[in-house]
Amino acid sequence: MSTVASNVYDKVAIRGRLLDIQQSVKQAAEIAQNLRYFEDGLLLIEHGIIQWCGAWQDGQAQLSAEFHVEHYPEQLIVPGFLDSxxxxxxxxxxxxxxEQLLTWLEQYTFPTEMKFSDRDYADKIAAFFIEELLRNGTTTALVFASVHPQSVDALFSAAQRYQMRIIAGKVMMDRHAPEALCDSAESAYRDSKALIEKWHGKGRNLYAITPRFAPTSSPEQLQVAGRLKAEYPDVYVHTHLSENHNEIQWVKELFPEHKNYLDVYHHYALTGSRSVFAHCVHLQDAEWQCLHDTDSAIAFCPSSNLFLGSGLFPLQKTWQHQVKVAVGTDIGAGTRFSQLHSLDQAYKVLQLQGYKLSALEALYHITLGAAKALDLDHCLGNFAVGKEADFVVLDLQATALQALRQQHSRGIEDALFALMIMGDDRNVQATYVLGQKVYDKAATA
Structure with missing residues (x-):
């Protein structure tokens, strides 16, 4: 379990092995050129903001008695993970x-989500959820709540205890679901607007307009979703797209006047630089082009795509079409909160397509590349001066097998690859949010 930092320090110095990617790239081959690694590095933080990053020998003179110093000589320190x-x-x-997607929703998801009409229950799960993210090194997440406004209140309230950045929204769903989980176009607009006013931009909270997916929203509801986006252009849009063949066929039947699945969302003005579409496993060329033209982003969810038998996402096409992409765990079709596990699954998905996912590209997709996909690369994703100090301390030898493997690693990239294939929550030594330790494995053992 994670705990809110009992001691809060205005000035924090972190010494250890620092690794990040200095700037966003247009092709995977460029990532290695932008890798920054200090075998003995120093990170200086004031009031949660990075003030300096570099080699210990160059920065130690800047230390004063005012700094609280934490030293991790053996661990690897990387930017906090983003879950898209x-x-x-x-x-x-x-x-x-x-089950696969549609039956899985009916049999498992909808009955579970009905419980969130109870605010006390929502508070209980929200607290567990936030702590589980932090225990896995995830410091920012784009999150579906349930259809109930109180589920959003519960989630943002739980995140606020840690000053954690969460992007979330109330599900909009007015058809093809149990009556107890359906809202209406009018109530979805009213409730979402109230939640935007209450939470968006308050502290580190950000709001996402969240139609579950096109089949469960009527044209009228999608229209009010677009209206909300027009009224609040800096909020996010978060939904699902082209996850499953049966789902895609259903969309064709429900929206025959549209060219393709994405065209439904685009018609209602729900594409854009802060629009994130989960899955996108089976896109047409025209949909790839629309995502590029609108600066929309994809959340690649390898664990859930495999678990539900949805298909193999072609990550290589994101580079080909210059479409922003990040990685998501997609709990609960995904089976782990760990983004290290997600990368392990992603590697295998791409091996089946003849694409070799390097450790550096994988790291990019859960740090700086993910921040870019979520339009947060101005404040998150690496150790650049002026960015928010969210980061994770990783033990590369958390198990006996990992320790044996790391003894034979051939440099930092090979060590990182072994971590990505073999790693999980056991490798997270500590998680920091705005420079404050919010999870410490040693303290919770």
């Missing part, structure tokens, strides 16, 4: 057996 797609009400139903 996850459902907090599905936390308790991870590992639900035997």
């Amino acid at each position: 797609h996850i459902h907090f009400p599905q936390t308790e139903m991870v590992g639900a057996y035997g």
Whole structure:
């Protein structure tokens, strides 16, 4: 379990092995050129903001007695992980057996999400959810709540205890779902607007307009979603797209007047630089082009795509079409909160397509590349001066097998690859949010 930092320090110095990617790139081959690694590095933080990053020998003279110093001589320190797609009400139903998407929703998801009409229950799961993210090194997440406004209140309230950046919204769903989970176009607009006014931009909270997916929203509801986006242009849009063949066929039947699945969202003005579409496993060329033209982003969810048998996401096409992409755990069809586990699954998904996912590209997709996909690269994603000091301390030898493997690693990239394939929550030594330690494995053992 993570705990809110009992001691809060205005000035924090972190010494250890620092690794980040200095700037966003247009092709995977450019990532290695922008890698920054200090075997003995120093990170200086004031009031949660990075003030300096470099080699210890160059920075130690800047230390004063005012700094609280933490030293991690053996661990690897990287920017905090970003999770671009996850459902907090599905936390308790991870590992639900035997179905693909549409039947899985009916049998497992909808009954579970009904529980979130109870604010006390929503508070309980939200607290667990936030702590589980931090225990896995995830410091920012784009999150589905349930259809209930109080589920959003519960989630943002839980995140605020840690000053954690969360992007979330109330699900909009007015058809093809149990009556107890349906709102209406009018109530979805009214409730979402109230939640935007209450939470968006308050502290580190950000709001996402969240139609579940096109089949569960009527044209009228999608229209009011677009109206909300026009009224609040700096909020996010978060939904699903082209996850499953049966889903795609259903969209064709429900919206025959549209060229393709993405065209439904685009028609209602729901594409854009802060629009994130989860999955996108089976896109047409025209949809790839629309994502590029609108600066929309994709959340690649390898764990859930495999678990539900949805298909193999072609990550290589994001580089080809210059479409922003990040990685999501997609709890609860995804089976781990760990983004290290997500990268392990991603590597295998791409191996089946003849694409070699390097450790550096993988790291990019959960740090700086993810920040770019979420339009947060101005404040997150690496150790650049002026950015928010969210980072994770990783133990590369958390198990006996990992220790044996790391003894034979051939440099930092090979060590990182072994971590990505073999790692999980056990490798997270500590998690920091705005320079304050919010999870410490040693303290919770």
